[in-house]
Amino acid sequence: RAKREGRGRVRCFESEMDQELRDRRLLQHDLRQALEQNQLLVYFQPQARVDGEVIGFEALLRWNHPVRGFVPPDQFIPLAEENGLIVQIGEWILREACREAASWPRPLQVAVNLSPVQFQAGDLERSIHQILLETGLAPTRLEVEITEGVLIGDFTRALNLLRRLKALGIRIAMDDFGTGYSSLSYLQSFPFDKIKIDHSFISNLEATPQSAEIVRAVLGLAHALNIPVIAEGVETEAQRTFLAREACEEMQGYLVGRPDLIERYLDLVGVTVERRLYA
Numbered sequence: 001r002a003k004r005e006g007r008g009r010v011r012c013f014e015s016e017m018d019q020e021l022r023d024r025r026l027l028q029h030d031l032r033q034a035l036e037q038n039q040l041l042v043y044f045q046p047q048a049r050v051d052g053e054v055i056g057f058e059a060l061l062r063w064n065h066p067v068r069g070f071v072p073p074d075q076f077i078p079l080a081e082e083n084g085l086i087v088q089i090g091e092w093i094l095r096e097a098c099r100e101a102a103s104w105p106r107p108l109q110v111a112v113n114l115s116p117v118q119f120q121a122g123d124l125e126r127s128i129h130q131i132l133l134e135t136g137l138a139p140t141r142l143e144v145e146i147t148e149g150v151l152i153g154d155f156t157r158a159l160n161l162l163r164r165l166k167a168l169g170i171r172i173a174m175d176d177f178g179t180g181y182s183s184l185s186y187l188q189s190f191p192f193d194k195i196k197i198d199h200s201f202i203s204n205l206e207a208t209p210q211s212a213e214i215v216r217a218v219l220g221l222a223h224a225l226n227i228p229v230i231a232e233g234v235e236t237e238a239q240r241t242f243l244a245r246e247a248c249e250e251m252q253g254y255l256v257g258r259p260d261l262i263e264r265y266l267d268l269v270g271v272t273v274e275r276r277l278y279a
Protein backbone atom coordinates (compact mmCIF):
# COMPACT_ATOMS: atom_id res chain seq x y z
CA ARG A 1 0.00 0.00 0.00
CA ALA A 2 2.82 2.33 0.90
CA LYS A 3 4.36 1.57 -2.45
CA ARG A 4 1.22 2.48 -4.33
CA GLU A 5 0.88 5.69 -2.37
CA GLY A 6 4.49 6.51 -3.09
CA ARG A 7 4.02 5.93 -6.77
CA GLY A 8 0.95 8.11 -6.76
CA ARG A 9 2.90 10.85 -5.13
CA VAL A 10 5.66 10.58 -7.71
CA ARG A 11 3.17 10.79 -10.53
CA CYS A 12 1.60 13.82 -8.93
CA PHE A 13 5.02 15.45 -8.58
CA GLU A 14 5.82 14.70 -12.22
CA SER A 15 2.64 16.25 -13.49
CA GLU A 16 3.31 19.31 -11.40
CA MET A 17 6.71 19.58 -13.06
CA ASP A 18 5.11 19.10 -16.46
CA GLN A 19 2.72 21.88 -15.68
CA GLU A 20 5.49 24.17 -14.55
CA LEU A 21 7.45 23.42 -17.70
CA ARG A 22 4.41 24.03 -19.88
CA ASP A 23 3.79 27.29 -18.12
CA ARG A 24 7.39 28.40 -18.71
CA ARG A 25 7.07 27.54 -22.39
CA LEU A 26 3.86 29.54 -22.63
CA LEU A 27 5.43 32.56 -20.95
CA GLN A 28 8.48 32.22 -23.15
CA HIS A 29 6.25 32.16 -26.20
CA ASP A 30 4.39 35.26 -25.02
CA LEU A 31 7.65 37.03 -24.33
CA ARG A 32 8.57 36.88 -28.00
CA GLN A 33 5.58 39.09 -28.76
CA ALA A 34 5.99 41.33 -25.75
CA LEU A 35 8.49 43.63 -27.46
CA GLU A 36 6.50 44.04 -30.68
CA GLN A 37 3.25 44.57 -28.85
CA ASN A 38 4.66 47.21 -26.50
CA GLN A 39 4.08 45.17 -23.36
CA LEU A 40 7.52 45.99 -21.98
CA LEU A 41 7.97 49.13 -19.91
CA VAL A 42 10.90 50.87 -18.33
CA TYR A 43 10.54 51.90 -14.72
CA PHE A 44 13.00 54.29 -13.14
CA GLN A 45 14.12 54.22 -9.52
CA PRO A 46 15.99 57.20 -8.05
CA GLN A 47 19.51 56.85 -6.68
CA ALA A 48 20.60 59.46 -4.15
CA ARG A 49 23.50 60.53 -2.01
CA VAL A 50 22.93 59.58 1.62
CA ASP A 51 22.00 63.21 2.28
CA GLY A 52 19.01 62.68 -0.02
CA GLU A 53 20.22 64.54 -3.14
CA VAL A 54 19.10 62.54 -6.18
CA ILE A 55 21.97 61.89 -8.60
CA GLY A 56 20.45 59.46 -11.06
CA PHE A 57 18.08 56.61 -11.80
CA GLU A 58 18.26 52.86 -12.35
CA ALA A 59 16.21 51.56 -15.27
CA LEU A 60 14.23 48.44 -14.38
CA LEU A 61 12.29 46.25 -16.79
CA ARG A 62 8.58 45.63 -16.37
CA TRP A 63 6.38 43.27 -18.39
CA ASN A 64 2.70 44.05 -18.48
CA HIS A 65 1.33 40.72 -19.71
CA PRO A 66 -2.08 41.02 -21.42
CA VAL A 67 -3.62 38.26 -19.27
CA ARG A 68 -1.35 37.82 -16.25
CA GLY A 69 -0.72 41.49 -15.57
CA PHE A 70 2.70 42.49 -14.27
CA VAL A 71 5.18 39.61 -14.36
CA PRO A 72 8.20 40.26 -12.10
CA PRO A 73 11.62 40.51 -13.82
CA ASP A 74 12.98 37.72 -11.64
CA GLN A 75 10.46 35.48 -13.39
CA PHE A 76 10.80 36.49 -17.03
CA ILE A 77 14.44 37.55 -17.35
CA PRO A 78 15.71 33.98 -16.78
CA LEU A 79 13.33 32.86 -19.55
CA ALA A 80 14.65 35.56 -21.87
CA GLU A 81 18.19 34.49 -21.03
CA GLU A 82 17.36 30.89 -21.79
CA ASN A 83 16.18 31.58 -25.36
CA GLY A 84 18.52 34.47 -26.06
CA LEU A 85 15.73 37.04 -26.29
CA ILE A 86 17.49 39.02 -23.56
CA VAL A 87 19.93 40.32 -26.18
CA GLN A 88 17.12 42.12 -28.01
CA ILE A 89 15.31 43.11 -24.83
CA GLY A 90 18.54 44.31 -23.26
CA GLU A 91 19.25 46.50 -26.27
CA TRP A 92 15.72 47.84 -26.15
CA ILE A 93 15.85 48.94 -22.50
CA LEU A 94 19.31 50.40 -23.01
CA ARG A 95 18.04 52.51 -25.90
CA GLU A 96 14.90 53.57 -24.02
CA ALA A 97 16.86 54.48 -20.89
CA CYS A 98 19.50 56.45 -22.82
CA ARG A 99 16.91 58.26 -24.91
CA GLU A 100 14.95 59.17 -21.81
CA ALA A 101 18.02 60.37 -19.89
CA ALA A 102 19.22 62.40 -22.89
CA SER A 103 15.95 64.37 -22.72
CA TRP A 104 16.42 65.46 -19.09
CA PRO A 105 17.43 69.06 -18.53
CA ARG A 106 19.51 67.95 -15.51
CA PRO A 107 22.52 65.80 -16.47
CA LEU A 108 21.69 62.97 -14.07
CA GLN A 109 23.15 59.52 -14.55
CA VAL A 110 21.21 56.49 -15.70
CA ALA A 111 22.05 52.91 -14.72
CA VAL A 112 21.10 49.87 -16.80
CA ASN A 113 21.43 46.19 -15.86
CA LEU A 114 23.28 43.91 -18.26
CA SER A 115 22.74 40.16 -18.42
CA PRO A 116 25.67 37.73 -18.68
CA VAL A 117 24.08 36.49 -21.91
CA GLN A 118 24.57 39.94 -23.45
CA PHE A 119 28.30 39.53 -22.87
CA GLN A 120 28.39 36.13 -24.53
CA ALA A 121 26.18 36.74 -27.55
CA GLY A 122 25.96 39.62 -29.97
CA ASP A 123 28.22 42.63 -30.13
CA LEU A 124 27.54 44.48 -26.91
CA GLU A 125 30.24 47.11 -27.37
CA ARG A 126 29.02 47.99 -30.83
CA SER A 127 25.38 48.19 -29.84
CA ILE A 128 26.07 50.36 -26.78
CA HIS A 129 28.29 52.63 -28.85
CA GLN A 130 25.57 52.86 -31.50
CA ILE A 131 22.88 53.66 -28.92
CA LEU A 132 25.00 56.42 -27.37
CA LEU A 133 25.53 58.00 -30.79
CA GLU A 134 21.89 57.62 -31.71
CA THR A 135 20.51 59.12 -28.49
CA GLY A 136 23.27 61.67 -27.97
CA LEU A 137 23.70 60.68 -24.32
CA ALA A 138 27.16 61.46 -22.96
CA PRO A 139 28.84 58.12 -22.15
CA THR A 140 29.83 59.49 -18.73
CA ARG A 141 26.15 59.63 -17.81
CA LEU A 142 25.67 55.92 -18.43
CA GLU A 143 26.42 53.30 -15.82
CA VAL A 144 26.04 49.59 -16.49
CA GLU A 145 25.36 47.19 -13.63
CA ILE A 146 26.70 43.68 -13.79
CA THR A 147 26.56 40.76 -11.41
CA GLU A 148 29.34 38.24 -10.93
CA GLY A 149 27.49 36.00 -13.40
CA VAL A 150 29.08 38.12 -16.14
CA LEU A 151 32.56 37.11 -15.01
CA ILE A 152 31.69 33.44 -14.59
CA GLY A 153 32.04 31.65 -17.91
CA ASP A 154 34.29 33.29 -20.47
CA PHE A 155 36.18 35.42 -17.97
CA THR A 156 38.72 36.83 -20.42
CA ARG A 157 36.11 37.83 -22.98
CA ALA A 158 33.95 39.51 -20.33
CA LEU A 159 36.94 41.33 -18.88
CA ASN A 160 38.03 42.64 -22.28
CA LEU A 161 34.53 43.82 -23.02
CA LEU A 162 34.30 45.61 -19.68
CA ARG A 163 37.62 47.34 -20.38
CA ARG A 164 36.40 48.49 -23.78
CA LEU A 165 33.14 49.79 -22.31
CA LYS A 166 35.09 51.67 -19.69
CA ALA A 167 37.29 53.11 -22.42
CA LEU A 168 34.14 54.57 -24.00
CA GLY A 169 33.66 56.52 -20.78
CA ILE A 170 30.88 54.34 -19.36
CA ARG A 171 30.96 53.47 -15.66
CA ILE A 172 30.74 49.88 -14.46
CA ALA A 173 28.96 48.99 -11.22
CA MET A 174 29.09 45.64 -9.44
CA ASP A 175 25.50 44.76 -8.53
CA ASP A 176 24.24 42.59 -5.64
CA PHE A 177 27.64 42.74 -3.95
CA GLY A 178 28.12 40.14 -1.24
CA THR A 179 25.58 37.61 -2.46
CA GLY A 180 27.76 35.66 -4.90
CA TYR A 181 30.56 33.24 -4.37
CA SER A 182 33.60 35.31 -5.17
CA SER A 183 32.67 38.98 -5.23
CA LEU A 184 35.96 39.74 -3.51
CA SER A 185 38.16 38.12 -6.11
CA TYR A 186 36.43 40.10 -8.87
CA LEU A 187 37.41 43.35 -7.20
CA GLN A 188 41.04 42.60 -7.96
CA SER A 189 40.40 41.70 -11.59
CA PHE A 190 38.55 44.82 -12.63
CA PRO A 191 38.49 48.46 -11.49
CA PHE A 192 34.77 48.80 -10.77
CA ASP A 193 33.47 52.35 -10.52
CA LYS A 194 30.85 51.51 -7.93
CA ILE A 195 29.80 48.73 -5.60
CA LYS A 196 26.12 48.09 -4.91
CA ILE A 197 25.69 46.40 -1.51
CA ASP A 198 22.88 43.89 -1.86
CA HIS A 199 19.59 44.80 -0.24
CA SER A 200 19.59 41.65 1.91
CA PHE A 201 22.33 43.16 4.12
CA ILE A 202 20.46 46.44 4.41
CA SER A 203 17.08 44.92 5.26
CA ASN A 204 18.70 42.89 8.06
CA LEU A 205 20.56 45.85 9.55
CA GLU A 206 18.29 46.26 12.55
CA ALA A 207 17.52 42.59 13.15
CA THR A 208 20.95 41.00 12.90
CA PRO A 209 24.14 42.57 14.26
CA GLN A 210 26.15 40.54 11.73
CA SER A 211 24.64 42.51 8.86
CA ALA A 212 25.84 45.79 10.33
CA GLU A 213 29.35 44.36 10.62
CA ILE A 214 29.24 43.06 7.04
CA VAL A 215 28.10 46.44 5.72
CA ARG A 216 30.89 48.14 7.71
CA ALA A 217 33.44 45.66 6.34
CA VAL A 218 32.29 46.15 2.73
CA LEU A 219 32.49 49.93 3.18
CA GLY A 220 35.96 49.66 4.67
CA LEU A 221 37.16 47.47 1.84
CA ALA A 222 35.57 49.58 -0.89
CA HIS A 223 36.98 52.79 0.53
CA ALA A 224 40.44 51.28 0.86
CA LEU A 225 40.15 50.52 -2.85
CA ASN A 226 38.74 53.98 -3.58
CA ILE A 227 35.43 52.63 -4.86
CA PRO A 228 32.23 54.47 -3.91
CA VAL A 229 29.36 52.40 -2.53
CA ILE A 230 25.61 52.54 -3.03
CA ALA A 231 23.35 50.66 -0.61
CA GLU A 232 20.35 48.91 -2.20
CA GLY A 233 16.96 48.46 -0.59
CA VAL A 234 17.13 51.37 1.86
CA GLU A 235 13.64 51.63 3.30
CA THR A 236 13.94 53.38 6.65
CA GLU A 237 15.43 56.54 8.12
CA ALA A 238 17.28 54.37 10.66
CA GLN A 239 19.04 52.55 7.83
CA ARG A 240 19.91 55.84 6.16
CA THR A 241 21.33 57.23 9.40
CA PHE A 242 23.47 54.14 9.89
CA LEU A 243 24.80 54.37 6.33
CA ALA A 244 25.53 58.09 6.66
CA ARG A 245 27.45 57.48 9.89
CA GLU A 246 29.47 54.74 8.20
CA ALA A 247 30.32 57.06 5.28
CA CYS A 248 28.39 55.13 2.65
CA GLU A 249 28.15 57.48 -0.32
CA GLU A 250 24.83 56.66 -1.92
CA MET A 251 21.52 54.89 -1.41
CA GLN A 252 18.65 53.47 -3.41
CA GLY A 253 15.37 52.14 -2.09
CA TYR A 254 11.80 52.90 -1.19
CA LEU A 255 12.95 55.59 1.27
CA VAL A 256 14.06 57.69 -1.73
CA GLY A 257 11.47 56.39 -4.16
CA ARG A 258 9.97 53.27 -5.70
CA PRO A 259 10.57 52.19 -9.28
CA ASP A 260 7.91 53.92 -11.38
CA LEU A 261 7.24 55.50 -14.75
CA ILE A 262 9.51 58.51 -15.25
CA GLU A 263 6.39 60.69 -15.30
CA ARG A 264 6.33 60.40 -11.53
CA TYR A 265 9.83 61.87 -11.27
CA LEU A 266 9.67 64.69 -13.80
CA ASP A 267 10.38 67.34 -11.17
CA LEU A 268 13.59 65.55 -10.22
CA VAL A 269 14.91 65.39 -13.78
CA GLY A 270 14.03 69.03 -14.30
CA VAL A 271 11.14 68.65 -16.72
CA THR A 272 8.03 70.72 -16.23
CA VAL A 273 4.73 68.98 -16.89
CA GLU A 274 3.89 71.51 -19.62
CA ARG A 275 7.13 70.82 -21.39
CA ARG A 276 6.51 67.09 -21.25
CA LEU A 277 2.93 67.31 -22.52
CA TYR A 278 3.58 69.68 -25.39
CA ALA A 279 7.07 68.52 -26.36
Ligand code: C2E
Nearest residue numbers: 060061073074077093113114115233234235252253254259
Ligand atom coordinates in the same frame (compact mmCIF):
# COMPACT_ATOMS: atom_id res chain seq x y z
P1 C2E B 1 18.61 44.63 -9.16
O1 C2E B 1 19.31 45.15 -10.37
O2 C2E B 1 19.42 44.32 -7.97
O3 C2E B 1 17.48 45.70 -8.85
C1 C2E B 1 17.06 46.06 -7.56
C2 C2E B 1 15.77 45.41 -7.20
O4 C2E B 1 15.40 45.79 -5.87
C3 C2E B 1 14.60 45.86 -8.07
O5 C2E B 1 13.73 44.74 -8.21
C4 C2E B 1 13.93 46.93 -7.22
O6 C2E B 1 12.57 47.13 -7.52
C5 C2E B 1 14.11 46.35 -5.84
N1 C2E B 1 14.09 47.38 -4.81
C6 C2E B 1 14.50 48.66 -4.90
N2 C2E B 1 14.37 49.30 -3.74
C7 C2E B 1 13.86 48.42 -2.87
C8 C2E B 1 13.49 48.52 -1.46
O7 C2E B 1 13.63 49.54 -0.81
N3 C2E B 1 13.01 47.37 -0.90
C9 C2E B 1 12.86 46.22 -1.59
N4 C2E B 1 12.37 45.17 -0.95
N5 C2E B 1 13.20 46.10 -2.90
C10 C2E B 1 13.68 47.20 -3.53
P2 C2E B 1 13.07 44.38 -9.60
O8 C2E B 1 12.72 45.64 -10.34
O9 C2E B 1 11.98 43.41 -9.31
O10 C2E B 1 14.24 43.69 -10.39
C11 C2E B 1 14.77 42.48 -9.93
C12 C2E B 1 16.03 42.14 -10.68
O11 C2E B 1 15.73 41.87 -12.06
C13 C2E B 1 17.06 43.25 -10.71
O12 C2E B 1 17.79 43.29 -9.52
C14 C2E B 1 17.88 42.81 -11.90
O13 C2E B 1 18.79 41.82 -11.52
C15 C2E B 1 16.85 42.22 -12.82
N6 C2E B 1 16.50 43.22 -13.84
C16 C2E B 1 15.60 44.22 -13.81
N7 C2E B 1 15.60 44.93 -14.96
C17 C2E B 1 16.55 44.36 -15.75
C18 C2E B 1 17.05 44.62 -17.08
O14 C2E B 1 16.66 45.57 -17.78
N8 C2E B 1 18.02 43.78 -17.56
C19 C2E B 1 18.50 42.76 -16.81
N9 C2E B 1 19.46 41.96 -17.37
N10 C2E B 1 18.08 42.48 -15.58
C20 C2E B 1 17.11 43.28 -15.04
Ligand code: MG
Nearest residue numbers: 058113145175
Ligand atom coordinates in the same frame (compact mmCIF):
# COMPACT_ATOMS: atom_id res chain seq x y z
MG1 MG C 1 20.67 46.53 -10.69
Ligand code: MG
Nearest residue numbers: 175176196232
Ligand atom coordinates in the same frame (compact mmCIF):
# COMPACT_ATOMS: atom_id res chain seq x y z
MG1 MG D 1 20.96 44.56 -6.89
Ligand code: MG
Nearest residue numbers: 147175176198
Ligand atom coordinates in the same frame (compact mmCIF):
# COMPACT_ATOMS: atom_id res chain seq x y z
MG1 MG E 1 19.19 41.56 -7.97
